[in-house]
Amino acid sequence: MAGIYIHIPFCKQACHYCDFHFSTNQQRKTDMVRAIARELELQQPYLTEQIITSIYFGGGTPSLLDEAELQMLLNTVYKLYPISSDPEITLEANPDDLSPEKLKILKQLGFNRLSIGIQSFHEPHLRYLNRVHSAKEAEQCVQQAQEAGFNNLSIDLIYAVPHPDHSVWQADLANVVALNPEHISAYCLTIEEKTVFGQWLRHQKIPPIDETFAAEQFGQLVDTLTANGYEQYEVSSFCQPSWESKHNSNYWKDVRYLGVGPGAHSFNGNSRQYNVANNGKYLRALAKDQVPYEQEELNKADRINEYLMTGLRTKWGCDLAWLKQKLDYDLLATQGSYIEHLIHEKKATLENQQLVLTRAGKLLADGITAALFVGSE
Incomplete structure (x- = not known):
């Protein structure tokens, strides 16, 4: 879909x-x-x-x-x-x-x-x-x-x-x-x-x-x-x-989408596209049957960080088993102590490999996500 x-x-x-x-x-x-x-x-x-x-x-x-x-x-x-x-x-x-x-x-x-x-x-x-x-x-x-x-x-x-x-x-x-x-x-x-x-x-x-x-x-x-x-x-x-x-x-579930129009973004699973955010440039390009966009190939770290950023904002949270299986990344192995801290502070729960932010955690979602981000590999 x-x-x-x-x-x-x-x-x-x-x-x-x-x-x-x-x-x-x-x-x-x-x-x-x-x-x-x-x-x-x-x-x-x-x-x-x-x-x-x-x-x-x-x-x-x-x-x-x-x-x-x-x-x-x-x-x-x-x-x-x-x-x-x-x-x-x-x-x-x-x-x-x-x-x-x-x-x-x-x-x-x-x-x-x-x-x-x-x-x-x-x-x-x-x-x-x-x-x-x-x-x-x-x-x-x-x-x-x-x-x-x-x-x-x-x-x-x-x-x-x-x-x-x-x-x-x-x-x-x-x-x-x-x-x-x-x-x-x-x-x-x-x-x-x-x-x-x-x-x-x-x-x-x-x-x-x-x-x-x-x-x-x-x-x-x-x-x-x-x-x-x-x-x-x-x-x-x-x-x-x-x-x-x-x-x-x-x-939020990593599903593909196409964005059309000036300033729109697209995602196909492996890369992102960003259309030019300028009406005149967009119209001139399409008049020549050209789509004016920049493309960004997503590496492993990008995919992991995007999954964390989107998933932790939702009630479904992040599936740590999916992260390990699909992206070969063990979040517990690298961020186990911080996750334990979040659970102790009642800012997150971890059940059946699902890391979910609590109400208190959602208020700090951006900061928590940033702390869990990985660098480029």
Whole structure:
């Protein structure tokens, strides 16, 4: 099995925290869709003999595409690639794009999952983050999607937004639970260097992220969603029983995927490809039937580190027997004392060769993973 990721590099405006590749100039949107369709043709051999189980439209803001543009890309995928009988077809969407008419079109086109970038239900926080939609639209679009027949909805939230107390975050959690989506992704606000927030931080216009404040909100997140029937199956991902994201789970389970569009990444088991993150360069290359990417061959250490980095963020953890069998690496032999320390500190468990981080460990997942990394061999 494998997945296809389609990156749509356009947004109405720039969110202050976002460092993904996008442009607010949509003049060449249709040209871009045609170029991506052409890349899907040129990249067809990349996933040889793989059945596609997930198709994910990300960005940017793919909900900006009109019916004809979405239809073109879906038709191209179905024409060129073997698709499973029940694929997960996801569209990332902003609330202000999800009118009842647009929802009806998406349903007719075959989308069966929406990932809605709400981030907050609090108007001042939305303005601080520079989101386009209003708090009213945030709630209304979910209800309208449910009425339109979408029974696999994911809502994105952001925590650790500066505030004197936790009242706004607690209200956001109450609101999302009341809407009862099948899936919730919650991300800690980070300040990236090349964003508006990064610039403001350099000029001391905003405070740095308060790590204690963020940790407290992470705890409230886990407590609230767990108490309401959601399972934390990855550090930032929560779902009702059996509603894990197939596409994201494939990333974490070392499954192959093809990424198309400027800035998209691909993985075929042995190497990674990185498309150029520049709309103009991408369009010029595809006009010549060339895919503008850089390729990185993965050595043994790379494969081990990627498996640790992705696996330890999930409820499944890392299979140490698989590591030894497939990658010829004995983690217990090299990191046994550190793993014992993690278990003693109740930051990890080890049962049946499965190393799994506890709730306390997940809060420190990045640091723990880095400590377990191996150097190039």
